[in-house]
Amino acid sequence: MGSERDGTRAYRRAADYVAAALIFLRDNVLLREPLRREHLKPRLLGHWGSCPGITLVYAALNTLVRERGTDVLLVTGPGHGAPANHANLWLEGTHEDYDPALARDGSGLRELARRYCAPDGFPSHLSPAVPGTIHEGGELGYALSTAFGAAFDAPDRLVACIVGDGEAETGPTAGAWHSTKFLDPATGGAVLPVLHLNGYKISSPTLFATMTDAELTALFRGYGWDPRIVDVTADPGGDPVADAVLDAHTAITGIQRRARAGDPDERPAWPMIVLRSLKGQGAPHRVGGERIEGTFHAHQVPLAGVHEDDEQLAALEAWLRSYRPEELFDEDGRPRPHVLAACPAGERRIGMRPAGDGGRLRRPLDLPPPEPYAVAVPGGPGTATASPTRVLAGWLTEVMRRTEESRDFRIMSPDELASNKLDEVLGASGRAYTWPVHGYAEDLSRGGRVMEVLSEHTCQGWLQGYLQTGRHGLFPTYEAFAPVVDSMLNQYAKWLKMSHEVPWRTPVSSLTYLLTSEGWRQEHNGYSHQGPGFIDNLLTKKSTVTGVYLPPDANTLLVTMERLLADTGRINLVAAGKHPAAQWLDLDAARRHCAAGASTWRWASTNGGEDPELVLACAGGIPTVETLAAAHLLRGDLPAARIRVVNVVDLCALAPPDRHPHGMADAEFRDLFGTDTHVVFGFHGYPAAVHQLLHGRPRPDRFHVRGYVEEGTTTTPHDLLVANGVSRHDLAVTALRHLRGHSAAADLAASYGRRRDRLRAEIRRTGADPAEITEWRWQP
Structure with missing residues (x-):
């Protein structure tokens, strides 16, 4: 174990070198000859500033996996730090396992560098083409809620989540810190957030960088976390990040052990890490009179004028050679044994965990037949009355009962279940909540699978993480406020579209919005509640990943939901009423109508x-x-x-x-x-x-x-x-x-x-x- 720990610093040097090489080089990627301009990429893309911190965390998680065999899934919020993720995936051999052209040798590294930020290659941020990835991080704010979605009902999984200190300024991230109050340590896994505090956004300090350790500790303790602050700005000896991760894991397993023994903590204080490091740590300290390392000038591409500026070209070569690549890679470009000793083996590698390609874990839902819940229309169209969503609630209640053992179906809703006439499901599973409530409350349960929080962002992040790791779910919400997550919809639709183009990605369950409290019956709440525009946003997305359904009554709603909860690889929107209304079609007619998508209602037509x-x-x-x-x-x-x-x-x-x-x-x-x-x-x-x-x-x-x-x-x-x-x-x-x-x-x-x-x-x-x-x- 000691030698493996000793190899971690060499491993981090190798990962940082590869990450920098991906940003700058298209040839001479191991610096076997003097650096010349023809070795440079014509366009320099990527965010170096977060790369060293991502590798610090990745290497520490590798130590945890090696020493304790922990099942670790990594969610990386700073998605433009993708060069670091690629570097770690290449070093651990995951890239090679998915594509032999990316072998762990000089030719494989050259091919990885060629593909990074090249047409039809890897983009500058994370994407579905990157193994082990369930979150892109292109738009900031959603990593933490997605990580919690991946942890629900996965008792053996640790989801590490790197939250950039710029991302931490967003409203969705602020709301997501409360997610521990919904995580049951008896039935769920755990999330270990690492707030990467490197001080700067694109051109100014982050808010969190201006806070003292005491203020940060007070803030996160107020949220209910148990923070640990690790400062590596001076690059001390040892491996303080790994030590902090191991210590946090010990605390996590203690919380879980007590809960699973029937003696849960009343207010479990889950550990989290605040990692202080220099922005772009390892980059040149100063070039041309301008400070780089530890400033916002290291945020994106330092030395961006390297194509024209001789001083910058020399500084780049000196920077890359400071990692001493000849000590890290052999004559054929293979990482040396002491570097690879820091990597876990086989399926334990972070990039190879099945949850990173969650469709592999997905099992079809055991859906009940809709017949017992259908509304009879014996007198013909319009002669029966029912609330569509209340009818659906009976069917969903049975879905909840059938998944009680498998625990692979959840409903995420922004505190609107009862308002939308879906509260019957609470008879099968209560509202998830782990903290004590001092005052009157109904249907709260530590192990509940109905999740209500007044944050559409958090609901969607939870559901995305849940679906991306092989499970099923539903997102009911008021129609007028679904556009709160317009941008999340945009990002996720792009993720799904790209996923379809990655040969090894297995489709995950479709994300289904059930929009009710529709605008035509929000006359009492007024103009602010009257807005059906979520449909329009969905229709701008790639047609291969979108569907919009407008069932006219309860039976067509049942048939539609039966179809969509078995669907994969799409985002589906269903708009349905909650108030008692006329029922037009019996179940058989509803099935025929929904199968056609549109049909003539001859009984309502003349001739x-x-x-x-x-x-x-x-x-x-x-x-x-x-x-x-x-x-x-x-x-x-x-x-x-x-x-x-x-x-x-x-x-x-x-x-x-x-x-x-x-x-x-x-x-x-x-x-x-x-x-x-x-x-x-x-x-x-x-x-x-x-x-x-x-x-x-x-x-x-x-x-x-x-x-x-x-x-x-x-x-x-x-x-x-x-x-x-x-x-x-x-x-x-x-x-x-x-x-x-x-x-x-x-x-x-x-x-x-x-x-x-x-x-x-x-x-x-x-x-x-x-x-x-x-x-x-x-x-x-």
Whole structure:
């Protein structure tokens, strides 16, 4: 063990050398000849500043793995420090195991340097192409919550998480420090955060760098952590980072041992490390009168003028030679035995842990059949009433029961489960919380798998980490506030798109948002709660990793969720209502409808939906009601009109098949919408989303989409619909404008307009929707 510890400093020198070489060199990567400009890369990319600190942590974790056999997964928040991760993966042989061209010799190192920041190679930050990685770190703030997601229900796993001190300034990271209060030491693993305090962001000091040790200790103790401060700015002898990691691991196993013996700590104070090091430690101290090491000038690429400046070229060569590569690599470029002695062997290597490719660990969920939970519609469409999410809750409760032993399904929600009528699941699993609560509370459980915290960022980070390590989950939230995680959605969609392009990546369970408390029924909460724009953001992402579903009733919601909880490799959005509403399809019809993505509702159409003069289309629960009400008006007042009613449940079915894998074939699209027929479309969200999907279809100008157009206030449900032009009367008036062959159309449209306006005046007088609206039911 002593010799292995002695080799750690040589190992760190080797890793730092390789990391710097990846940034600067495309040839002469082992400096076997004097450095010349033709050896340099034409573009210098990467963030050297965090590389030495990442290697310090990686090497310390290697010591932990070697000496105690611990299962370690690493989440690296400073993703642009990727040269360090690559260096460690190359030294431990993981890169070679995934790709023999990256062998641990001179040719393999030259190939790794060639690929780093090259077209079709490795990007400047972490990515799915990097083994052992579940988090990119391109956008800062999400590493810590992702690490906790990876630790839940993985009792033998230690997730080490490097949090940059710049990243620590973000709101999502600030919220994620509370995650220990949700981690059950009896059933979960542990997270060991390392706050890498190297002092600087791109061009200014970090907030945490201005804090004293006493202030840092007070802050993290207040969060509930047990901090350990390690200062290597003077590069002392020994291995203080490894010592701190081993000490933290001893504390972690103590917390877990007591909990698993039935005597859990009341407020477990999990250890964390504050690592003080110089920014870009090891870089030249000063060049050309400018300080580099220990300043923000080392943050990205030091010596960025090396292509033109002779002094910088000489300084770069001196810097690289200071690592004494001839002592670290043999004549063939292989790391020498004393360097490799610091690496764990085989599957214990950090880059080779199965959780780093979590699809390998994934097992399909044991999903219950939806039949016992389906709503019967014995009297025909619209004759039964149910809350879609309350019906779904019964099915999800059984999912929770079936996964009680496997513990591979969780629900992450920002304190909205009861509001969204999903609280029945608490009968199968309580709300996760490990700290004592002094006061009244319901359904709290240390081992609970329902997780509620008022931070959408934390919920999504938890769920991403959980899914990326082979498990399953669901993210229910208010529709209006899902855009809080717009940027996280962006990052994760890119991660999934790239994952599909990495041959060895195994697909993980899809991330599914269940958006409820939808804007059309947020009239009481007002304008701030009325916003369906999350759909629009998802539709901008690669079609191979996205899906949008708008089930119109409880049975279509059940069928949709049964499909999506078995899905892999995607981000899916489901918008569904929580209030009691009419049920249109029995379960068999719901299955056929969802399989098609969109279909004609012949029972709501005239002439059986054949040879239509006009199509009334709809997508979303509330617009479906208004569209059917408009169809009912027209059937009664203009019976000669041939009107087809089409409901769309898979929104992306509208797209041409060459633009989305769910897109209907051209023939199917024509069968529903014709080629010249006008279509009046009542839509759940912003009209532009439908127009975007229809691009490339025949004559998209014939689609007249009515949706949310940013008109809202605290009002009544029907008044909100009228304000946005989505009410039954607005849809009917729009339809009549395109039923030109009927002489009564114009007068009827005027009549509907007057009726709409009278109803609105009545709403203003009474403050409530009239019975004509609230008591309307479909009648054939």
